[in-house]
Amino acid sequence: MISENKLFEVSEDGFYGEFGGAFIPEMLYANVKQLQTQYLDILSLTSFKNAYDNLLRDYVGRPTPLYEALNLSKKYGARVFLKREDLNHTGAHKINNTVGQVLLAKHLGKKRIIAETGAGQHGVATATVCALMQLECVVYMGAVDIIRQAPNVARMKMLGAKVVPAVSGSRTLKDATNEAIRDWINHPEDTHYIIGSVVGPHPYPDLVARLQAVISEEIMQQLKTQTGSADPDYVIACVGGGSNAAGAFYHFLHNEKVQLIGAEAAGEGIESGKTAASLVVGKRGVIHGCMTSLMQTADGQIVEPHSISAGLDYPGIGPLHAHLFQTGRALYNSITDQEALDAAFELAKMEGIIPALESAHALAVLPKRHWKKEDVIVVNLSGRGDKDLDTYMKNLPSYEQA
Amino acid sequence: MNRLEAHFTNKPKRNLAIYFSAGYPSIESIEPIILTLEQNGADIIEIGMAFSDPLADGPVIQNSGTLALANGITTVKIFNELSTIRQKTDLPLVLMGYLNPVLQFGFEEFLKQASLTGIDGLILPDLPLEIFERDYKTLYEFYNIFPIFLITPQTPDDRIHHIDKLSKGFIYAVSSSSTTGSSEGFSLSHIRYFERLQSLNLSNPLMIGFGISNQKTLETVFDNASGAIIGSAFIKNLQPSAKDYGITQFMNQLLNEQ
Ligand SMILES: Cc1ncc(COP(=O)(O)O)c(C=O)c1O
Numbered sequence: 001m002i003s004e005n006k007l008f009e010v011s012e013d014g015f016y017g018e019f020g021g022a023f024i025p026e027m028l029y030a031n032v033k034q035l036q037t038q039y040l041d042i043l044s045l046t047s048f049k050n051a052y053d054n055l056l057r058d059y060v061g062r063p064t065p066l067y068e069a070l071n072l073s074k075k076y077g078a079r080v081f082l083k084r085e086d087l088n089h090t091g092a093h094k095i096n097n098t099v100g101q102v103l104l105a106k107h108l109g110k111k112r113i114i115a116e117t118g119a120g121q122h123g124v125a126t127a128t129v130c131a132l133m134q135l136e137c138v139v140y141m142g143a144v145d146i147i148r149q150a151p152n153v154a155r156m157k158m159l160g161a162k163v164v165p166a167v168s169g170s171r172t173l174k175d176a177t178n179e180a181i182r183d184w185i186n187h188p189e190d191t192h193y194i195i196g197s198v199v200g201p202h203p204y205p206d207l208v209a210r211l212q213a214v215i216s217e218e219i220m221q222q223l224k225t226q227t228g229s230a231d232p233d234y235v236i237a238c239v240g241g242g243s244n245a246a247g248a249f250y251h252f253l254h255n256e257k258v259q260l261i262g263a264e265a266a267g268e269g270i271e272s273g274k275t276a277a278s279l280v281v282g283k284r285g286v287i288h289g290c291m292t293s294l295m296q297t298a299d300g301q302i303v304e305p306h307s308i309s310a311g312l313d314y315p316g317i318g319p320l321h322a323h324l325f326q327t328g329r330a331l332y333n334s335i336t337d338q339e340a341l342d343a344a345f346e347l348a349k350m351e352g353i354i355p356a357l358e359s360a361h362a363l364a365v366l367p368k369r370h371w372k373k374e375d376v377i378v379v380n381l382s383g384r385g386d387k388d389l390d391t392y393m394k395n396l397p398s399y400e401q402a
Numbered sequence: 403m404n405r406l407e408a409h410f411t412n413k414p415k416r417n418l419a420i421y422f423s424a425g426y427p428s429i430e431s432i433e434p435i436i437l438t439l440e441q442n443g444a445d446i447i448e449i450g451m452a453f454s455d456p457l458a459d460g461p462v463i464q465n466s467g468t469l470a471l472a473n474g475i476t477t478v479k480i481f482n483e484l485s486t487i488r489q490k491t492d493l494p495l496v497l498m499g500y501l502n503p504v505l506q507f508g509f510e511e512f513l514k515q516a517s518l519t520g521i522d523g524l525i526l527p528d529l530p531l532e533i534f535e536r537d538y539k540t541l542y543e544f545y546n547i548f549p550i551f552l553i554t555p556q557t558p559d560d561r562i563h564h565i566d567k568l569s570k571g572f573i574y575a576v577s578s579s580s581t582t583g584s585s586e587g588f589s590l591s592h593i594r595y596f597e598r599l600q601s602l603n604l605s606n607p608l609m610i611g612f613g614i615s616n617q618k619t620l621e622t623v624f625d626n627a628s629g630a631i632i633g634s635a636f637i638k639n640l641q642p643s644a645k646d647y648g649i650t651q652f653m654n655q656l657l658n659e660q
Contacts (some may be wrong), residue, residue, distance in 0.1 A: 013532070021530065021533070021637030022530060023501060023528045023529070023530060023533075024457075024528060024530075024578070025457060025458040025527035025528050025552065026551070026552040026553060026554050026557060027458060027552070027554050027579050027580070027581075028558070029554075029557065029561075030554075030556035030557070030558075031626075151585065168464060168468070169454065169455070174455065178455055178456075178457060181457050182458075182460075185457075185579065185580060185581050186579070186580050186581060188554075188556050188579040210462060216639060222514045246518065283506075285502045285505060285506065286500075286501050286502045286505065286528065287455065287502070288455075288457070289457075289528070294501070294502075296506065298479075298506065299476045299477055299505070299506060299507075300453075300477070300502045300505065300506030300507065300533075301453065301454040301471065301503065302454045302502070304454050332621065
């Protein structure tokens, strides 16, 4: 299930157009270089592929369903399909990546795993595979996120991971990532860093995209069976770092007939100053070892983002998306906190599915555009909403009146 | 001639470089800190340019950078504060920071300002060697700013030789693979690493940094390299309200303690 993509493939030095690269201090050079030189070879080993496929099938529960949401379809006047990544073990797409990376870490002989997490989904997915493989696991999480995603903190602890609060900066995903990278610098020999999205220095953006590409591979097979054609008209996914979107887009990147749409978190609005819409308000810059579109001051200091959704609360974006945006291959919509909440309550009431707040940003694209009756739209439902119940309950009264 | 080159020719050993975050404890303190360090025996000054997300730094330098940013430090203000420094000192001055603020300032404009200010060297730990070579090397040469790169115990010998070829002024040898300010004292593996570096016969002087906090660690480094770089220990001992920022006492203890 590990896949190739020629047209939007990363270059040998790690760039997608002018974005990407490995802007890392020398202290990380040996580890990153090792990954760069070995990841493709390891991913193409038959033993690796078999282990990965088997775990995805028997442990994660893949393939995840592609569900034609008839009530939504009726409302929006098109055929709306939901790719149910929320039904994966641990409740989000994140585990596709952690299964692959933990196998990679084993291959490299690493004994200790570190990760950053925002919503806690990647932290839980990492803690889960570490328990499975009996590896030590340390997860860095912003102190603010530890409070707003408490259920996932409890899950990580039960799974045996150590959760370390990041207390610098905005105390969210960006700062957790800084702390994870510092940990890696301080443990150069025995530790593998499982990054949670298509961000960071090369080869991470490509590595994670390949491990998430199973999403679009399944979409093609399932659509073929359900509609007779493997190609949808639209694929819509939310974009924090951009891993679920990269996975949902992957096999369609070369197919210009498929319109790709990413949903960025606008927070309180792109002009409010409280936003995480890195493509719209960002400028080219370097964050976490990667050249990308970045929210920053005129002086080049990284701006603290805002989103109601912890998993989208990131001032950068994966370099693949910066490239797809710049080349126009994909469109990106900015979705406000309020629009995401509306979409989450709508899905719950109309289809009986409570989505993650992150995924609700993708659903919120549906009312923003005009569709044709025969359009086939796939919305990647990246995760389930259990972790967000606190936020949802605070907002319940306004939806009960409606 | 670049002051770094002149300095190491005159004084090849026992050099002490001090790093501080420009703008901490205050923006106005930048110049007095440099001049007080000179009076107290520092050989080279590394002026840290604070960044919101300093990946390679430990808590002490992170914190001083955060406070400097809260004080309103910017790249422009650093150059402003340093605008008359060359009327007051001939010490080699090196700027150290992260790539992103330099990119936003404009790389060439940055090198030009640095050159006009009388800066001698630039350390950008997250600037990849290949990109330096491809895009910026000739600009550094044009503005006579020396590029200084880091090596670590994990850096293989052939890469060290490559870095030696691209570096000017000195090579910054990180004592152990860590963020700044992390390690306590030197072990046998540190000494072996220092000895390995000496055996490579590099063309640039080696300055060893990270984890040097007292006279004992300093002397070990003096025995094994051209000099030492001290950052976290210095910043930790800065006294914001003292007239000399506590620098005299710190330097006396470091250089004269038994
Ligand atoms: C359910 C869910 N969707 C999306 C994201 C955003 O990440 P990415 O953009 O990498 O898919 C997260 C991140 O935590 C998440 O938990």
